Amino acid sequence: MTKRPEVIDLALAGNLHLLEKAITLPPVFQNAACIKVDPDLFFAESPRKVAAAKAICATCPIRTKCLNWALENEEYGIFGGTTPEERKAMLAGVTPIDDSKLRKMQEQLALILSPDINRAIATFNVNKRTIYRWRDLLQRGQQQAF
Ligand code: SF4
Numbered sequence: 833m834t835k836r837p838e839v840i841d842l843a844l845a846g847n848l849h850l851l852e853k854a855i856t857l858p859p860v861f862q863n864a865a866c867i868k869v870d871p872d873l874f875f876a877e878s879p880r881k882v883a884a885a886k887a888i889c890a891t892c893p894i895r896t897k898c899l900n901w902a903l904e905n906e907e908y909g910i911f912g913g914t915t916p917e918e919r920k921a922m923l924a925g926v927t928p929i930d931d932s933k934l935r936k937m938q939e940q941l942a943l944i945l946s947p948d949i950n951r952a953i954a955t956f957n958v959n960k961r962t963i964y965r966w967r968d969l970l971q972r973g974q975q976q977a978f
Contacts, residue, residue: 839940848973865892889913
């Protein structure tokens with residue numbers, strides 16, 4: 833029997849960006865735009881400083897990773913261009929994904945987007961047209977998320 837992979841449900845919900853999350857602060861943070869900025873700026877409360885911190889985040893090459901990490905791990909401060917209140921609002925509409933499920937969906941994503949379409953057809957027991965439809969959905973989701 834055919835079972836739609838979880839990664840497709842995630843893409844349909846517009847939450848494909850969650851696959852980019854990291855559980856602990858990853859080495860990629862060495863590329864952060866804030867690496868040499870006073871960390872206090874990212875925990876300030878004045879609107880002017882919050883805006884300044886957000887402006888730095890806007891230039892950051894790892895903004896999406898940072899945001900996903902902060903959604904899971906940070907209650908305070910500006911991360912990924914968001915305030916704690918903004919992250920709370922985002923989380924209200926998003927169910928966190930546990931690690932094993934996350935890995936499984938990352939594998940599904942790679943398999944569906946792999947050039948070897950026959951492996952995806954065999955694994956998910958669907959026809960070629962379904963895989964092409966899923967690919968289109970995932971690629972559109974990736975463009976919005978990453
Ligand atoms: S998104 Fe902002 S807080 Fe996160 S690493 Fe980049 S500059 Fe720092």
